[in-house]
Ligand code: SF4
């Protein structure tokens with residue numbers, strides 16, 4: 048993998064997602080994929096109907112193997128949604144998960160420029176070009192694992208806080224239940240009967 | 250409640266408030282201030298001997314001032330812990346000469362006037378935010394006369410009135426003559442669903458709460474007439490419609506229309522409501538004995554503190570914002586923190602319990618695995634380039650960098666403490682700090698890609714990962730339309746946006762550069778965003794001195810909940826872009842190139858001099 052002493056050849060694969068019509072309804076995904084073929088270091092580029100689906104992810108894995116890809120650009124939705132999905136996919140195909148870069152063609156493009164398909168396609172191309180330029184320079188990263196303390200702090204001793212505390216306490220964790228007032232109970236304790244069963248609140 | 254009090258795994262910290270939270274998922278360090286109770290929590294048997302002798306009489310907060318309590322008291326009979334509490338502000342004096350009666354009365358000797366507030370340090374792996382809600386104060390709606398007429402009360406006050414443990418032991422009375430009312434009116438949506446006063450959102454619980462109250466009245470006192478004035482009755486949950494029907498069948502009158510005003514008959518103290526029934530367009534007067542304002546739910550007053558301590562975000566309604574409305578409805582954007590109950594938005598008891606269970610399950614899932622992977626986005630110092638100037642250590646919000654400026658040893662990053670905001674990297678004057686996964690080269694490459702062609706048409710926009718980027722996402726999921734000229738570069742924090750990135754963009758012909766981060770209260774990296782602001786302000790001066798219009802560099806704060814604002818900012822920057830002329834861009838390119846050259850020669854000279 049990327050190593051300063053022996054620079055490997057960067058081989059980028061670009062996967063343009065149509066998201067059904069969510070992206071393809073505005074952006075010409077095929078044109079974007081074709082455009083990406085011409086970008087520096089891109090050796091593979093295609094579009095899929097749903098890149099996050101099982102077959103979509105398989106396409107990525109197969110392409111990594113077949114074209115010897117060492118960087119991946121997925122041009123689809125926000126990384127907030129599927130970055131973990133695609134990181135896992137490239138990892139299964141033997142790449143470090145940090146060698147995958149996303150371009151957001153949906154939330155930041157097709158959905159917000161519905162009436163300007165030409166300009167949206169142009170923007171999509173730019174977003175892919177940016178992602179590919181960044182991908183080229185990505186380096187593998189090692190995530191660190193840290194231990195998790197087996198204790199929880201619950202802030203607020205109302206009905207929700209009490210319930211969460213009890214559930215976790217029953218599961219065996221130590222709970223600190225922090226309450227401002229002299230007693231737990233919150234607003235619930237002030238209420239007489241509660242709907243829909245009309246029974247007492249405490 | 251009692252279960253929580255006696256559970257061996259639950260440590261109750263009452264009269265306690267979180268002061269400070271450090272650390273990260275799996276390893277939070279929390280400082281809690283536990284206020285003095287002045288009564289030994291373990292020893293007190295709640296015998297109430299002290300209460301009898303205490304001469305102080307104060308309005309009882311738990312009963313919303315509808316009854317009184319002593320200076321030493323129990324919040325309510327089922328309180329957990331049951332121990333009494335002494336309110337030092339109300340107490341006559343902790344010197345025996347002043348009073349000291351309770352001390353004498355207490356056989357078990359559990360009263361201690363010298364009890365002190367304590368700071369407690371906790372270490373926890375996960376945090377559940379269940380800070381709840383407060384009720385809306387209807388004082389500002391003077392048409393309802395809440396502060397003017399005694400017989401106008403809120404729904405929460407009504408709860409205390411009819412509670413068997415409450416001030417009237419459950420008898421339904423009105424306050425002026427302490428007689429049972431003949432007619433009771435409920436007014437819905439008080440402080441809710443109004444753009445001008447109160448809150449624009451639906452408080453979720455008030456319709457059903459009123460329906461429940463009418464049934465309680467009808468079950469105990471069938472002769473009492475009930476009228477409910479409403480906009481819509483929202484009875485959408487399981488079993489809710491049944492209760493609504495039961496209430497109507499019991500004779501409760503539902504009138505669609507909110508009264509415009511309320512007047513009191515000074516003699517009878519009855520209240521006269523004028524309301525249009527919008528189903529018949531009839532304007533009618535209604536005389537009733539008592540009015541109950543069905544008040545809405547608001548975020549608690551101290552929510553700002555919790556927000557800042559835990560670096561959480563809030564949605565437009567003021568409640569906490571979840572990481573994703575459908576996929577992660579109980580997770581905060583900060584890993585290891587979860588929401589339960591009204592902290593995230595108004596909800597009833599059933600939904601609060603359901604959500605609490607979900608939050609517990611999410612926390613359990615994290616803790617059960619025993620370890621968690623943290624993203625590899627941290628800073629690295631190149632000791633060759635570092636001059637030990639100490640700037641990075643000064644700006645780091647987490648004190649994650651150590652530099653000995655006297656001994657001139659290079660900066661050292663404590664990786665476990667570094668949260669990856671990138672501020673140090675942006676501020677280091679010597680380019681000695683590299684951010685993993687967000688390197689200078691990677692970001693520069695993105696800028697170059699944007700401006701490679703038709704630079705004059707494009708806006709280079711930097712958006713932070715926690716607020717502005719998801720804010721732009723929200724504009725997308727909401728299908729808000731805006732001009733397609735901006736190209737977004739995501740960084741973890743706006744604090745990562747180096748002055749050199751911006752100058753580079755201008756040098757390559759960008760007409761407009763936008764930097765967008767979190768609001769100061771939302772900053773995911775404590776206060777990193779303040780460095781963003783300082784840096785941009787400095788840069789504005791610099792641009793001006795170079796003869797570049799500072800407006801071409803825009804700074805904005807857009808939260809994850811502000812999709813609307815993002816779309817507006819996009820329209821504004823596009824307007825600004827249209828005003829930038831080709832000549833201006835050429836001039837900018839030239840002066841920045843010259844300025845960079847000048848700096849470089851200066852540096853080379855300085856180095857040469859240093860060597861000599
Ligand atoms: S990857 Fe994202 S854009 Fe593509 S199909 Fe899945 S959800 Fe839609």
Ligand code: SF4
Nearest residue numbers: 303340341348349351
């Ligand atoms: S010392 Fe204070 S709390 Fe005790 S009886 Fe006197 S006034 Fe009440």
Ligand code: SF4
Nearest residue numbers: 635636638639641677
């Ligand atoms: S700011 Fe840069 S040069 Fe100064 S101490 Fe930190 S790493 Fe070294």
Ligand code: SF4
Nearest residue numbers: 645667668670671673
């Ligand atoms: S990246 Fe942020 S948190 Fe990490 S050392 Fe630098 S300033 Fe501190």
